[in-house]
Amino acid sequence: MMKDRAKPFIRTNSGISNSFLFYNVDFVVYVEGGNSYTYDQVKLGHYDEDTEDILFWKNVFSIYRDIKKYKFKSVGSKTTLKQLVVDIEGGVISNTIVAMDRDFDKIDISTTNRLIFYTHGYSWENDVWNINTIYIVIQQLSADFLTINNQILNAYTKFLKDITFSVYADSLLAHKSKAFFPRKGHRRLIIESKKSFPEINVNEVEKLFNLKKLNKCKVYNHGLRNQIDIERFCYSHLLGDYCISMVAYVLKQYCSLKSVPIDLVIRCAINQIKQTIINSPDKISYYNSQFT
Structure with missing residues (x-):
């Protein structure tokens, strides 16, 4: 459950810098997720707990920096996080880390401040979800080894193919501060049925x-020229919701589960991030570079 906290009362940049002492940690880590707070509200101590973003970054940090202690805070707004970044890079605040979604931002890890972290893909969902994660989550929640992996793979491959042009378009429009995928109401692009695997509603896309x-x-041409990886840069909520729908469909239709708690599916997927990074040469190189 997300909780809005308002302690300690910071009010100043020095207060943010010293809040690690209040929590008895090495760093305070600000991430996205939860409610959206302005920088002034963050200075007053507002943040959320127990968000999916926090779960993701906790798992990532545990891989690379488990000897350090952290307090994670979700503040929702990437605009607010970027304001924190400015103050971190300017030496105005210390003992503070920012970890956020890459989106379509051009990130040069070799020159990025060592206290600023970005996801490898568009968002944490893109780093977590792939065909292997789908297989593993289904196996864990069903306690069974299914024989339909090829069918799942075919459906997932079709999903990626059907959204290819859309992801290219989303990237193209991002350069104009616009978007192709609706940030609200994107679920209408996913067809869910009790009789078949979820799929993209190509009519809605058209x-x-x-x-x-x-x-x-x-x-x-934009997609090819920029070598846009569909799974890596698909709008994160669309990718995540499709994969969750796939897991739920299989568990209900092939494992006779009457209900599938979405929160549990997401947590199981995030829990696989260490293995997901290890199994991906691109991801392991990327995160190794960030945390070195």
Whole structure:
């Protein structure tokens, strides 16, 4: 459960710098997730606990820096996090770390401040979810070894194929501070049925292309030119919700589970992040560089 905390009363930059003493930790880590707080509210001590972003970054930090102690705070707003980054890089505040989503930002890890961390993919969902995570979560929650992995793989592969142009378009529009995927109401792009694996609603996607009046040749060329990885840069909530729908469908239809707690599915997926990073040369190289 997310909890809005308002202690300690910081009010100043020095208060933020010294809050690690209040929590008896080495660093206070600010992340996204939860409610959105302004920088002034953060200075007053407002934050949320027990968010998915915190769970993700706790797991990542435990891989690379388990000898340190941290207090994690979700403040929701990336704008607020960027204000913290400015003060960290300017030496205004200390004993503070910021960890946030990459989105479509151009990140040069070799020059990034050692107290600033970014996800490898668009968001933490992109780092967590892939076909192997789907397999593992289903196995853990079903306590069974299913024989339909090829069917799951085919459905997941089709999902990635069906959203390829859309992810290219999302990247193209991001350069104009716009988006292709609706940030609210994106679930209408996923067709869920009791009789078949979840899939992308290609008709709704086509409507979005018509609405945005995008030139598909231009979109396609942008995607190829920038070598956009679909799984890595798909809008995170769409990817995450599709994978959750896949897990829920399989557990209900093939394992006779009557209900599938979404929170449990997400936590099981996040719990696999160490193995997910180890199994991905790109991810392990990326995070090794950040935490070195």
